[in-house]
Amino acid sequence: MHSLKYLILGLSGIFVLFAGFGSAAELKPRIVCYYGSWSNAMKDIPVEKCTHIYYSFLLLNETTWRYRFAGDEISERRKMAEFLNLRQNSTDAKFLLAIGGAAEGSAKYSNLAEFKERRTIFIESVVELLTEFKFDGVDVDWEFPGVFWEGAGQLGGGRPIDKRNLALFVEELRKAFDQLERPLEITMAVGVLESFITAGYDVPRLCSTLDAVHVMTYALRGSWDGVAEIHSLMYPRPTDVGEYRRYNTEGGSLLFSEYGCPKHKLIVGVAFFGHSFVLWNELNNKPGDLIDQEATIHLPGGGYMTYSEICQTINEGNWTRVFDAVVQGPYATKGDLWVGYDDVESIGVKIDWLKNHSFGGAMTWAIEEDDHKGLCGPKSPLITTMYDRLKDYVVVAP
Ligand SMILES: *[C@@H]1O[C@H](CO)[C@@H](O)[C@H](O)[C@H]1NC(C)=O
Numbered sequence: 033m034h035s036l037k038y039l040i041l042g043l044s045g046i047f048v049l050f051a052g053f054g055s056a057a058e059l060k061p062r063i064v065c066y067y068g069s070w071s072n073a074m075k076d077i078p079v080e081k082c083t084h085i086y087y088s089f090l091l092l093n094e095t096t097w098r099y100r101f102a103g104d105e106i107s108e109r110r111k112m113a114e115f116l117n118l119r120q121n122s123t124d125a126k127f128l129l130a131i132g133g134a135a136e137g138s139a140k141y142s143n144l145a146e147f148k149e150r151r152t153i154f155i156e157s158v159v160e161l162l163t164e165f166k167f168d169g170v171d172v173d174w175e176f177p178g179v180f181w182e183g184a185g186q187l188g189g190g191r192p193i194d195k196r197n198l199a200l201f202v203e204e205l206r207k208a209f210d211q212l213e214r215p216l217e218i219t220m221a222v223g224v225l226e227s228f229i230t231a232g233y234d235v236p237r238l239c240s241t242l243d244a245v246h247v248m249t250y251a252l253r254g255s256w257d258g259v260a261e262i263h264s265l266m267y268p269r270p271t272d273v274g275e276y277r278r279y280n281t282e283g284g285s286l287l288f289s290e291y292g293c294p295k296h297k298l299i300v301g302v303a304f305f306g307h308s309f310v311l312w313n314e315l316n317n318k319p320g321d322l323i324d325q326e327a328t329i330h331l332p333g334g335g336y337m338t339y340s341e342i343c344q345t346i347n348e349g350n351w352t353r354v355f356d357a358v359v360q361g362p363y364a365t366k367g368d369l370w371v372g373y374d375d376v377e378s379i380g381v382k383i384d385w386l387k388n389h390s391f392g393g394a395m396t397w398a399i400e401e402d403d404h405k406g407l408c409g410p411k412s413p414l415i416t417t418m419y420d421r422l423k424d425y426v427v428v429a430p
């Protein structure tokens with residue numbers, strides 16, 4: 033009896049001790065799932081394995097400076113309602129709305145963010161929509177602020193003033209949200225090339241306002257490089273030079289921390305898709321070997337493959353899968369075709385790594401691309417790996 037009493041006293045003492053420091057909090061890790069609204073796989077998504085699910089994307093009308101829907105209004109509203117109905121499958125998950133995306137490019141958001149009147153109109157219109165549908169917040173997915181490099185195509189339509197204007201936009205969004213009855217979250221998806229970070233993100237200022245930052249540590253390599261490589265590589269390859277040395281999952285995540293974002297707010301990206309290539313010579317099929325760029329660009333989807341397509345292609349077509357020990361990621365090849373991607377093994381490594389480094393959780397583009405039907409083995413293997421490896425992890429926020 034006594035010992036139990038002392039035990040209880042002792043435990044509460046520990047609790048008081050922690051509370052006494054006043055600052056450290058223990059949080060559940062985030063498991064962030066982007067959902068592409070053009071997909072028709074909504075019913076298959078195991079929402080209970082995600083803590084945050086983002087309907088992607090809401091777009092911008094450059095005439096009115098209000099939001100606009102990606103599709104026609106009636107079907108888009110119907111899909112949003114259906115999406116929010118998924119709440120009945122998970123009482124814990126938050127359902128949010130992502131704004132922007134790669135297809136929108138950078139220039140129009142640069143023009144939006146430049147003037148306070150435009151920002152105010154846009155923010156008011158977004159608040160209307162969030163309130164109507166009872167979304168739990170937004171993700172700002174401007175690709176990419178401050179980047180005005182022609183080689184980046186439409187992603188390079190930004191200007192140097194974007195860095196300041198993006199910070200203002202996020203702060204004004206927060207002020208608008210603070211006036212609502214329900215607390216709403218603001219998160220941001222960010223690029224991780226160091227020159228993109230310095231060009232577009234006032235990292236300490238953004239991270240003090242945002243609930244979380246989703247580091248897009250995928251699509252880091254592609255046909256533009258002229259060689260076959262795993263686009264979501266965990267670690268650098270010894271042949272990487274210049275900025276590419278840190279243009280990988282490890283480098284990109286740590287860079288944001290070095291630029292002043294608290295680690296518990298940084299959510300590390302993993303890919304539920306691959307980038308495929310046509311090799312120049314099928315006998316040279318290792319990472320770093322030359323590709324035929326012209327043929328690669330003409331692959332279906334420009335070489336973008338979902339994990340579900342990749343695993344079926346490997347199984348049915350007898351492709352050879354290799355796990356690259358250096359960058360800790362898989363690729364598969366057959367004849368002159370080659371694909372680099374993430375699977376259960378590489379995602380396991382990434383989750384272990386982010387736990388070892390005290391990051392806030394993991395994010396994926398995109399939840400619908402997993403093998404939810406179990407065509408290659410157990411159902412939903414990738415999101416299940418994320419969930420299983422994160423469920424007992426505790427994030428410490430200093
Ligand atoms: C979500 O819930 C609905 C209704 O309860 C159910 O029909 C559906 O199968 C559930 N979806 C998943 C992926 O569990």
Ligand SMILES: *[C@@H]1O[C@H](CO)[C@@H](O)[C@H](O)[C@H]1NC(C)=O
Nearest residue numbers: 092093094095096097100101
């Ligand atoms: C933007 O809004 C205006 C006015 O409502 C409309 O005429 C125009 O079609 C919209 N633009 C796009 C791209 O949806």
Ligand SMILES: *[C@@H]1O[C@H](CO)[C@@H](O)[C@H](O)[C@H]1NC(C)=O
Nearest residue numbers: 345346347348349350351366
């Ligand atoms: C894959 O290999 C099996 C067994 O060797 C063979 O029967 C099948 O035809 C092969 N499939 C393809 C698409 O090459």
Ligand SMILES: *[C@@H]1O[C@H](CO)[C@@H](O)[C@H](O)[C@H]1NC(C)=O
Nearest residue numbers: 381382383384385386387388
């Ligand atoms: C994580 O830390 C454990 C224990 O120190 C170590 O064995 C493991 O290799 C680390 N994994 C990664 C991916 O960093």
